[in-house]
Amino acid sequence: MAVPPTCHDMGTMVTMSENRRAEGQLDESPWDKASGAFTAWRAGDATAVDDLVATMTPVLWHVVRAYGHDREAAGDVIQATWLGFVRLHQTIEDPQAVASWLITSARRGAAAHARTARRADPVEDEVLAAVLPDDVSAETVAVLDDEAARLWGAVAKVDERCRKLLRVIAFMDRPDYQSLSQDLDMPVGSIGPTRARCLAKVRTALAEGGQR
Amino acid sequence: MTTDDDTRLLDDLRDMWWRADPPPPALASAMVATVAAADLDDEWELLVLVSDSADGPVAQVRGLSSSRVLYFNAESGWSLEAEIDGDEVRGQLLDLDGDPGSVVVGLETRDGTSWTTELDEVGFFSMRAAAAGGVRFTVRIGRKVATSGWLDV
Structure with a gap:
């Protein structure tokens, strides 16, 4: 359903993120919820780990999907991430860092899975990369409001590397550029400027589409 | 922008x-x-520090002893007593319901250095370890792992 952009008086555009906050959807970030659940679990609340898993699984989904994996492969990578958490969670020293730990683990799993897939079927992988991110169904895009649909269209026009970088960073709490540089094969000093350039490309694509 | x-x-x-x-x-x-x-709760538990000689009256008397004695409880009922004396770390597991031969005691520092040793047949252990700064104990019993919090020595 297309929803017209909300306007303040004097015609000032309200962004999607402001709309979400106004609706109370971002009162507590998933990263904060994750650290709260992890802390509670470590303090003896056995069910809090369920909250941690339920909160972070959707975040991990987006991080893994940024690498271009299909839905089944993304599920496999996320499951491997949680099994790694079961084995290694005692090494997470700072409960505040649990979301970053999980995201880093998921990114590395996604990158490793992509390397394996490339070795197994390089042609198919190139074809897959060429069509990203259009593997989401037309029906899905149809339910987005105008603003989100325009963003979706703009992101589809930028290069794959930018799409991947922006989607990963968008779902990180405090982007760890050091580990990102290793995973994305970029010099650490270039990630900030690259992010800015990628966002500029999105803006250009939006402007060509008549928005922003 | x-x-x-x-x-x-x-x-x-x-x-x-x-x-x-x-x-x-x-x-x-x-x-x-x-x-x-994956039996998360069964795989891991916290070693709770219940006694530390550094907190006791003996610690007030400098020079009396160079060692530090720590006592931890695990939720599943057993306890770890450990003494850090220079680069010698020794101790024992008490009230363990199982085979001491399946136990590995580990010590690690914040920089990632670690040492491990096995228990003898009556539950004692001893190892040389340059334990300084932040350290924590890990006790592995089969597939289960118990870990203490970090403490400064």
Whole structure:
């Protein structure tokens, strides 16, 4: 359903993120919820780990999907991430860092899975990369409001590397550029400027589409 | 464009991805089941420090002893007593319901250095370890792991 952009008086555009906050959807970030659940679990609340898993699984989904994996492969990578958490969670020293730990683990799993897939079927992988991110169904895009649909269209026009970088960073709490540089094969000093350039490309694509 | 503009656009992109490509509805509950099936609670437990000689009256008397005696309880009923004396670390596991031969005691420092040793047949251990700064104990019993918090020595 297309929803017209909300306007303040004097015609000032309200962004999607402001709309979400106004609706109370971002009162507590998933990263904060994750650290709260992890802390509670470590303090003896056995069910809090369920909250941690339920909160972070959707975040991990987006991080893994940024690498271009299909839905089944993304599920496999996320499951491997949680099994790694079961084995290694005692090494997470700072409960505040649990979301970053999980995201880093998921990114590395996604990158490793992509390397394996490339070795197994390089042609198919190139074809897959060429069509990203259009593997989401037309029906899905149809339910987005105008603003989100325009963003979706703009992101589809930028290069794959930018799409991947922006989607990963968008779902990180405090982007760890050091580990990102290793995973994305970029010099650490270039990630900030690259992010800015990628966002500029999105803006250009939006402007060509008549928005922003 | 300002940093705020970039942050706002990134927020909007995140919102767009949340809605455009949501995970399958059953994924989160499947992952909850995966973690539960992995017997998370049985795999790991905290070693709770219940006694530390550094906190006792003996610690007030400098020079009386160079060693530090620590006593930890595990939720499953056994206890770890450890003495750090220079680069010698020794101790014992008490009230262990199982085979001492399946136990590995480890000590690690914050910089990632670690030492491990096995128990003897009556539950004692001894190892040389340059334990300085932040350290923690890990006791592995078969597939189960018990870990203490970090403490300064």
